[in-house]
Amino acid sequence: MSVLSATDVRRNWSQFNDDIVREGPQFVKRNRDEWVAMSTEQLKAAFSNFTFHAHLVQEDDGTITATLDQFDLVENGSSEKEVLEALTYELIEYSQEYMENFKLYFHSPNRKAHFPYILNVVAQDHPENVRQLITCQAGVK
Structure with missing residues (x-):
């Protein structure tokens, strides 16, 4: 599983959002915190x-x-x-x-x-x- 750094996400915010919608959920790590971003359609599924x-x-x-x-x-x-x-x-x-x-x-x-x-x-x-x-x-x- 690929985990993105929060710094990279911040740097590439538009691409990050496009990737979520078109490619799938994205996992992000910032210091010790980890979180996932997904579209509403993916959440419903x-x-x-x-x-x-x-x-x-x-x-x-x-x-x-x-x-x-x-x-x-x-x-x-x-x-x-x-x-x-x-x-x-x-x-x-x-x-x-x-x-x-x-x-x-x-x-x-x-x-x-x-x-x-x-x-x-x-x-x-x-x-x-x-x-x-x-x-x-x-x-x-």
Whole structure:
């Protein structure tokens, strides 16, 4: 694996960006820090298997409750479409919160495993694409 120096990257910034998009991810080392740069398309491909599974339950009052496996996200709505839309926006909001508080969330034992899922959400360019990451198991009659 080829690792570029940060000095070389800085010196050839435009070429570095072109190489990422056209050739693939690039690994960089600066002192003791190492990092990777990739395009959004590559990020989506790398994390495409990190999807979500929702359980739907019809409540006694006729509403539907959706819970997301491995996440503390629960939504309720009058229809499957409504509850999945609410769950999608809640997932987007949680992902934004995770990224805004990255140091805290990433280093929290109960939230660290969320990271690849969060990256898959933030890489999406439209809420409908996030909605497509959620599959359902209906307990709805």
